[in-house]
Each structure stands twice: as C-alpha cells, then as structure tokens.
Amino acid sequence: MDTTLLFIQTLNGIQLGLLLFLVASGLTLVFGILDFVNLAHGSLYMIGAFVAASLTFVTGNFLIAMILALPVTAAVGYVIERTIIRSLYERDHLDQVLGTFGLILVIDTLAHLIWGPEGIAVPLPDWLNGQVELFTGVVVPTYRLLIIATGLAVAAGLFWLVNYTRLGMLIRAGASNRTMVSALGIDIQMLFALVFALGAVLAGLAGMLVAPITEAAIGMGGDIIITAFVVIIIGGIGSMKGAFIAALIVGLIDTLGRSFLDDLFKLVMSTEAAESSAPAVSAMLVYILMALVLAFKPSGLFPPKVR
C-alpha cells in the first residue's frame, strides 16, 4: 500500500466525516430536543448549496457568498419550522416522517423551478483553487484543507455552545426534560425555532462547503441524509459526541473502503474476484458497520442518558 495515497485518502475521509458531522449534528440536535425526525434535513443542505451558488455569481466571491448564505438558510429553516414543522411536534414519528417526506418533494421541486434541472458548478477564488504541498510529495488541494478547518472549527464552536453557554444549557435541559424547561418560564416555542434554525444553518453550511467540489444539484440532499441517519444511529440518536465520533468513523471507513478494499481482498482471493467484489462490498461497508454496532448496542455507541 502506498503511504502517500493512504495519507491523502485519510484526509479525504476526515473531510467527508466532518461534512457528515455538520449534517448529522443538526439532525441529532433537532431529534434530541424537539423529539422530531426531520427527513427534510437534507433539503436544507441542498438549499445551502444553491443559495451559496447564486450568491457567488451575484457577489463574485465564494467566501462572501457563504457568509451571506448562512443567515438565509437560517431564515429558511425558521420559516419552515413556524409554518409546517411545529404542527408535527405532537404527532407520532411516522406522521413526522411522512410530513417531512412531503416537504422534501415540495422543496426539491421548488429548487427545480428556481434553479433549473441542471446542477450549478460553483467557482472558487484563485487562492483557494490551488494545491498545497504538506510534505515532500504529498500535495493536497487547498480547498479541502479549508473544509477540514471549517468543520473542526464548527465542531469546537458547537461543543462550546452546547456545554458552556446559556443557550446550550437550555438546549441540554430541553433535551432531558422539556416540560420542566417550559415550566421554568422559558419560551420553549422560541427555543425550538432557534434549535431548528441552528440545525438548518449547520446543514446549509455543509451544502455550501460541498458545492464547489460536486456542484449544487437537485437530490444532493437525499444522498447525504441517509448516511447522516446511519451516523446518528451509530453514534446514538440525540448525542452530539456520538455524532462527531460516528461521522468520522463513517467518513473514514467509506473513503478508505472505496480505495483500498480491493487491495485487501487481493490478499485472500484472486485479483479478478477481488476487483469484481470489492466495489459491491465497499458500497455496503458503512451499513454493515451500522448493523454490527446495532447488534451489540441497539441504541448506538453513545445513547443519551435521559430520554
């Protein structure tokens, strides 16, 4: 195995893991506090990408576009929460899943109407478009390092927010005992809307970060949301720490599996058999991991203590 390639793929895995964390953290936050399954979380990820793409063409600068797009996705999240989501809080999870499934169809079609059927490629500013030589012979795209840095910074910020601020205290309190929090005179409706908007911003940010690599496209949310579900199932639904660790594990396993599984298989089987079976197995790898985790710990690696 080639160590340079291994290093680069590990970085790619961490990058995927951090993006997954951004999506999964919002999902787990909303579930932990609002007891709400938001299937449409992936649509917020897509909205982030499209809004950032449009703003990049308006402002001419991707970074400014991102900074402007964050409050826009927060506003979109807030409006969705006020109009539709809040009527679903008191329903069972099945109703929530179906309702937000309808919401996905609506949002995806609206995005189709506004931005057209084609994906939109997002140009990067020149200084981000280059490559950096980390060590001799190890060249990494600058932008990927920016994604990793942003992901780590947001993760740190989120841990600070949840553990050391008043809002975080309310979030944690709301997660363990909703009724008590509202009995103490906290405007729980407002707290819910804030948490939902925060989740929307996190998902939107992930979408924005990914847009220059893949382009903003309809249906991009559907692909990531299922993997984000796998992440929070492995991590324990409602646990921020679980989401972080599981996101990195899933990101690494998925990336490394896709690049090295055939080499591993070649150790135990013929080259031909390895090359035909490795893609199929690596496509299933994270789901197999999920199944294994659940077989031993049905509520994930870090189940929240109080529910």
Added chain:
Amino acid sequence: MGTLRKKGTLTIVVMAALAILPPILLWSGQAFYLDLATRLVILAIAAVSLNLILGYGGMASFGHAAFIGIGAYAVGIPVYHNTYGEFEIIASYSGLFQIALAVGISALFALITGMICLRTKGVYFIMITMAFAQMVFYLFVSLDIYGGDDGLVIDIRSELPLVNLDSPLQLYLLAYGSLVVAMLIVRTITRSQFGMVLQGAKGNNERVVTLGYNTYAYRLTAYVISGAMAGYAGALLGNFTTFISPEMMGWTRSGELMFMVILGGAATTIGPVLGSLVFIVIEEVFSSFTIYWHLPFGIMLIIIVLYVRGGLVGLITGGKKKRGK
C-alpha cells in the same frame, strides 16, 4: 357496526371494479388504461404487504421498496445469465424458478435485516430499515455487470405454465389474482391468533410479553412474510416494465409505498389498494399537466398528514381513528 359493513361493501366494490373495468377498457381500445391498472395492482400488492407490518404490526418500515427491487432483479438476473452466459446455476427463463428466487431472497433479506431492525423501536426502526434499503440500492448501483445505475433490460419475460406474460391482459389478470390472494393472506393472518398477538404488541408490547408471548419472534415472522410478498410484487413489476434499475428501490419509492398505506387507511383490508389507486391517479393526472408534479403531490402529502386521520377508508366509511403520540 355500520362502519364494518361499509368497509366490507367498499372492499367488494373496489375489487369488483378492478376486476371488470380494465378488461373492458382494453376491449374498447384503451390499452393505456390497462397498463395503468397493472401498475396499480402490482403496487397494491406491495402496499398490502407493507400494511401487514406497518398497519397491523406498527412497524414503520421505510425500506420496503428494497424488496420490490430484489424481486425484480431476481427476474432480471437469471434472464440475463441465461441469455449472455456465466453463473449457470441461476440462469433460467422459468418464471416459477424466478418467483421462487424473488420470494426466497426477499424472505432471507427480511430475516437477516429484520433480526437487527426489530431489536430497535420507533424512530430507530424507521431509519434502519431505510438504511438497509439504501444499502441494497448502492449494492446494485455498484454492480456494473447488471448495468449499475443505468439498469437492466429484461429481454424475455418469465415463462410460466398456463399464463403468457407477454399478453398484457394475462399479466393483468395474474397481478389481480395475486392481489386478491395477498389480501386474503393478510386478512387471514390478522384474524388469526398470530395476528392478534401482532396487533396486541403494537398497542402495548409489555402487556403481550407479560402474557408469555415472544413478540420479537411474532414481529420477525410478520416482517419476513411481508418482505416475501413485496419481493413477489417486485417479480411481477420486473415482468411488467421489462426494465429494472436501482431507482425502483430508492427511498422515495419506499416513501410512496408508505404514503399509499397511510393515505388509503392503515390496518384496513382495502386501504392500501385505495391508496395505490389514488397514488397512480395523482401521478398520472399531475404529471400530465406538469413535470413539476411532485409539488402538488408533496403539498397533498403534507395536508393529508396534518388533517386526514384514518385515511380514505376512514373518510368514506366515517369510522374515526385517532393517531398521535
């Protein structure tokens, strides 16, 4: 018990209409509507099977389309190998073999994933069934030999004794007959002692466990039966479309199946059929107006979830059902 009698009448009216109307439409030269009816009836079989676990068993599977996909590929793959060689063991044009394969593999997949999924409850169950379905989806996407993303054309339809599936009418009648059998199976199951335990566990699992029943085993059995039935529907769907692709087991497909069951009326005999009927009509009518038909469909879905309790069967017969936490 006026509601019960109304439900029975509704069932008979709908099923009689499905038996008579499509052949009449075919003879009057409207072959298109027979196609629509065939798709409807095949989807209805899958919806009926989902209703067994979702409606009666309270197991909200968001991955039911995976079984349909497995069933369809169980037709496509033997045909492919019989035409182009390799994997002689499964190469066959025989419909009985293909259907046995579809039902067997679906049941096996349901057994393995069900053992894991059913260890969890509620929202975990929804997400895990979804994830396993997506696993099968990505598996078939990665299998280049069967066309990967682009899908696989089924060159020759299943060869069955007595029935010629190349005849649209015979295919329809087979699908219709299968739907009736599927409904009878689910009806028999739900009225048996087995079904009572299943429905009891949906309402209050602890209570039924206290009575000495291993509800896990009951649920798993129901899950396997349901998966096998959906796999059978998939084999029919493969024969109907003669083109299969991973898209048919995507998670939006599973969502649509759930929609059919909930819209029609979960835990009712005719509900899933009505739901499939409405779904096909919505899809056909809206998509003829606009390529953006998902927009009105999505809005309808939200409105139905918010305001229509007990599904169409509840609306038509006036029977009230309360849903909520």
